[in-house]
Every structure is written in C-alpha cells, then in structure tokens.
Amino acid sequence: AAHADPKPTKDEVKSKVDKLYDEAEQATEAANGAKEKQGRLEKQIGQIQDQVARGQQELNTLRQGLGSLASAQYRSGGIDPSLALFLSSNPDDFLDKASSLDQLSATQAEALTKIQGKQRTLAQQRKEAQDKLKDLADTSKVLDDKKKEVQGKLGDAQKLLNSLTAQEKAALASDESRANRSTERPNLGKDVPAS
Template sequence: MASHRRPKQPSRTRINVLTATAAAAVAVTSQTAQAAPSKPSLDEVKSKVDKLYEEAEKATEKYNGAKEKQEKLQKEISDLQDTVARGQGELNGMRDHLGSMATAQYRTGGVDPSIQLFLSSDPDDYLDKAATLDQLSSKQSDALEKIQDKQRSLEQRRTEARTKLEDLAETRKELGKKKDRIQGKLSDARDLLNTLTAEQREAMQRAEAAATADVDLGSALPASQRAGAALSAAQGKIGSPYVWGATGPSSFDCSGLTSWAYAQAGVSLPRTSQSQASAGARVSADNLEPGDLVLYYSDLHHIGLYAGNGQVLHAPKPGSSVQYTSLNSMPFMYGVRVG
C-alpha cells in the first residue's frame, strides 16, 4: 500500500526568516521610491535661475570694467606709438642738422687757428670766420644736448608703451576668463529652464508680463532737464532685449542702458554700474526723482533709472527686456543724482 504521510510543516524559525526577508524587501523598495529625485517645482527652478542670472550679471559688470580698461589701454598705446614715431622723425632731423654743422666745421677748421690767422691774406675776414666757428661749436653743443634729451624721452615712451602692451595682454586673458564664467552661468540657467514644461514656461512669462503692465509713474518732475531727457530716451527702449555687454542702441545690459540713456542727454557716464555710482550726489530712497540712477546689491552690480512713483526702469537679465520694476524688487543701496 502507498504511504499517506502528511507533508512536513515549515518550522516556526523558517516562517520568521521568510517574513523578515519579505518585510526587508518591501522596506528597500519603499526607500528606493522615496530616494528617486523629484522634479523641481516652477518656483524652485525660477529661484535657481534668478540666482544664476544674478551671478552672471556680477561677472558681466566685471567684464565691462575689464573691457573698458582694454579700450583705454589700446588708445594710450596708439597715442604713445604715434608720439614715438613723430619723435623718431624729429630725432633723425636733429641728427642730420648736427651732421651738417660738423661738416661745415671740418671744412673751415682743418688747420690750427693761429696758423690760419698768420697765413690769411685778410686777417679781419679770418677773425669774422673764427667767430662764426665759435658760434657753430656752441650750436653743436646745444644740438647734442637736445638730441640726448630727445633720446631719453623716446626711450621713456617706448618703455611705457611696452608696459602697457603687457598690461593689455593680461587684460585680454582676464576678459576671456570672465566671458567663460558668464557663458557658463547662462548655460546652466538655460539647462534649468529646459527642465520646465511648456505650460510652466508660459506661466513664468505671464508673471513677468503682469509685473510690468499698467505701471503708474505718478506726476513727479525729473531731477533735471538732462535727467528727464535720459529717462525719456530709456523709455523709448522698453522691450529691447537684455544682452550682456551690450550698450545699445538695440540691446543693453543694465549699465549699458543707463550710460546710453545719459549719452542721449549729452552726459558721458562711465561704463560700469560701480563707476556710475560715483557720477553724482547720493540720494536716499525717499528723495529719489525721475531720472536718478538707482543702485542695487552691496557690490553695486545692478543699476537702473528711477521712473517715479516707486518704479524703476532697467535692463534686468538675460531672456528679458528693458522694463519697469518696483524699486524694492531688489536690495536697494542708494540713488545717484547726476550733476
């Protein structure tokens, strides 16, 4: 007969091990799901992008300063090279003149003066010539001294030009590094923006447009006629794109807009926001008038034009355009009334 044995039941120990293993597997799966990176929200992306744009703008103002230095050095070098070229021409002429005098002296001074006087058939004529010869020697001495002075002056100019050329080479290297830094920040910002959906990007654009719509500038008068002309020129550029390093007339960065606007009013401002901060008298927020410059952040890396009624006209950041914003939308430092 066949044996009908009951199947062996698993021991309590085995059941406990299996249960613990299953529980551990469930826990690991749960932790893995929780560890999966979640997609950043619109606000998180916007905050990170704004930070990158701010860092890019800091680098842009430093780039602008280095570029301004480069242009100044190039002009100084060109002027020095022109001065050296003219000076060398003058030096060559002085040497030729000295050579002519030396030739004339040689022709008349080849014999001892006392013998020439003794042999001369006309002693009075010889004495006249001797006086002329003395004058010629004196002129030679003066000419030699002038030549030596000119040589020293030219060598100083050449040394100055060489120093400036070395400085220019370093400035160009510095420009390249700053440009790479700016482009790196902008590239990171673009990568972040590309993580947004089309709907999220549209929401950002609508929010920016709403912030600049229906701006009430009040009825305050400009600080001066020139300030009014500068503000009016900038208002004519509302909607022009922000481009780092641009000074108009079709695109601008922040200090590019303010310097261009005041140039239309006949006022020359320095290139960078930090330099423009010294272009006039400081003004507190309570005393701002339309056309005053408005400086932001502790390092003064952003600047705009006060437009009135708590509004500022500025070129804000890449991907945006010249527009109005609230005076308090950024860390305000002080205003500047251009003299």
C-alpha cells in the same frame, strides 16, 4: 553601488537659475567695464605712437643737421687755431671766421643736447606705449575670461531648466508671469490731482 543624485525640486532649480543669472549679469558688467578700458587704452596707445613717430622724425632732422655741420668741420681740416691765425693773410677775416666757428660749436653743443633730450623723451614714450600694450593684453584676457564665465553660467542655467519636466516648466513660467504682473504698477491715468 552608485547612487544617483536626487532630482532637484522646481524651487531649487528656480533659485539656482536665478543665482546663475545674477552671477552672469555681474560677469557681463565686469566684461563691459573691461571693454571700455580696452577702448581707452587703444586710444591712448594710438596717441603715444603718434607722438613717438613725430619725435623720431624731429630727432632724424636734428641728426641730419648735426651731421652736415660735422662734415663741414671735417672738410675744413683740423688746423690749430693759433697756427691758422699766424698763417692767415688777413687776420681780421680769420677772427670773423673763428667767431662764426665758435658760434657753430655752440650751436652743435645745443643740437647735441636737444638730441639727447629727444632720445630720452622717445625712450620714455616707447616704454609707456609698451606698458599700455601689456595692460591692453591683460584687459583683453579679462574680457575673454568674463565672456567665458557668462556663457558658462547661462549654459548651466539652461541645463538646470532642461532638467525640469514640461509640467514643472509650465508651473515655473506661470509663477514668473504672476510675479511680473504683481510688480507692474497700475495706470492711474493722466489726470492731475486736485489741489
């Protein structure tokens, strides 16, 4: 034979409802904190993505400059410098060009170093953005969980209140109104106390 649970008393219902409302309030506060964190993360992600876009544009510009230098060297041919000096009709002109080529090579090496540094920076920024996106997804999940928890607690409280009879609900409401009146402070007026 099945036994029915005894119907809770008005005081038990009130204490359970109060407890559920307190838990719902705590869950709401946690949800608000998660929402604030979500906003901060979205802002940080936007800033990082802007930095990555600007960095990628700079990297592309560096690559184009390096590519044009490499193609110019390729077109000039890969003749050994000593042979080119020997075959040159004007050695002074050749030495000037060789000095310029040496400076171009140094410029190319510097450009390569910049490209490598920019690639490392972009990779780090992309990883940071991915980490923030993961954190954002986790925060969104926490926010959804807290919202569900709040709704569940409030639903449970409503079910408990619905289990009361009309007479018990009226008695509970009058008890709460008396409690609210007793916590109100009396108005003492705007008179300044005598010195």
